[in-house]
Amino acid sequence: MSTATLTRTEAVTTTKARGPRRSRLPGQKPFGLLRISALVVLILLALGWLLPFLWAVATAFKTETDAASGDPSWIGASGPTVEAFTAILSQGNVYTWAFNSLWTSIAVTLITLTISALAAYAFSRLDFTGRKWLFVAIIASIVVPPQVLIIPLFYEMLAFNMIDTYWGLILPQVVAPAMVFILKRFFDAIPIELEDAARVDGAGRLRIFWSIVLPLSRPILASVAIFVFIGAWNNFLWPFLVINDTTLMTLPVGLQTVISAYGVQYAQVMAQAVLAALPLIVVFIIFQKQIVKGVATSGFGGQ
Numbered sequence: 001m002s003t004a005t006l007t008r009t010e011a012v013t014t015t016k017a018r019g020p021r022r023s024r025l026p027g028q029k030p031f032g033l034l035r036i037s038a039l040v041v042l043i044l045l046a047l048g049w050l051l052p053f054l055w056a057v058a059t060a061f062k063t064e065t066d067a068a069s070g071d072p073s074w075i076g077a078s079g080p081t082v083e084a085f086t087a088i089l090s091q092g093n094v095y096t097w098a099f100n101s102l103w104t105s106i107a108v109t110l111i112t113l114t115i116s117a118l119a120a121y122a123f124s125r126l127d128f129t130g131r132k133w134l135f136v137a138i139i140a141s142i143v144v145p146p147q148v149l150i151i152p153l154f155y156e157m158l159a160f161n162m163i164d165t166y167w168g169l170i171l172p173q174v175v176a177p178a179m180v181f182i183l184k185r186f187f188d189a190i191p192i193e194l195e196d197a198a199r200v201d202g203a204g205r206l207r208i209f210w211s212i213v214l215p216l217s218r219p220i221l222a223s224v225a226i227f228v229f230i231g232a233w234n235n236f237l238w239p240f241l242v243i244n245d246t247t248l249m250t251l252p253v254g255l256q257t258v259i260s261a262y263g264v265q266y267a268q269v270m271a272q273a274v275l276a277a278l279p280l281i282v283v284f285i286i287f288q289k290q291i292v293k294g295v296a297t298s299g300f301g302g303q
Contacts, residue, residue: 097254
């Protein structure tokens with residue numbers, strides 16, 4: 001047997017002994033020290049966000065005595081209990097408040113999505129007088145804190161006799177300049193040739209918008225809808241000011257009215273927070289792929 005043959009035989013034997021070599025995907029970087037460090041940092045940040053939430057959940061399942069004792073243990077001395085949740089659910093119209101939050105958040109999301117998509121398409125494709133300066137005004141309004149508009153909006157709703165009404169709760173929340181900017185940026189990336197081809201076939205602006213632009217924009221529309229829904233669900237200040245009727249209150253506002261006469265009830269406070277956050281957690285779990293895809297393609301992440 002020749003020397004070359006022996007060399008090849010030894011190489012094959014060595015390869016088999018080491019096992020199959022895993023191939024990296026195109027563009028995949030080796031798992032080096034930098035990636036490990038980044039992963040550790042991300043894990044620490046995730047724990048920093050999760051620990052307070054987990055502590056709130058653990059406190060919600062304690063008795064009031066265990067919650068107020070200052071004991072840092074995750075499980076109280078009396079063991080897990082649902083007393084706080086039972087007290088909250090029995091003291092107020094929680095189911096009515098949850099329904100109000102659900103349907104008003106859906107209404108805000110649908111109206112905001114409609115207005116923002118139409119405005120963004122107009123800024124992206126139409127050429128009209130004052131288009132540039134109007135878009136600059138919309139961009140500038142993003143930096144205006146919502147709290148600055150509370151008093152003018154309240155007087156406006158008062159003038160239209162919309163205090164203590166669903167419309168007074170919904171309409172001030174449907175204007176979202178940031179969503180107009182995000183949708184316009186996405187519409188700008190859609191090839192204009194697709195619309196030109198449809199226009200040659202006789203399609204009008206609305207038909208092009210409905211049949212071409214919107215189907216291509218499903219990821220960003222889903223992301224915008226989810227972010228608007230979460231913002232409307234979590235909104236506390238405006239519903240707190242405009243709604244006094246307990247039957248019209250949303251869940252975040254209604255839960256704050258469930259106050260015991262015995263002072264601060266820590267377990268009940270944490271149970272309120274868990275109940276208010278639970279629907280949003282479910283929404284995120286169901287639509288997390290759309291959220292991540294929208295962040296990656298729309299500029300939510302600062303791209």
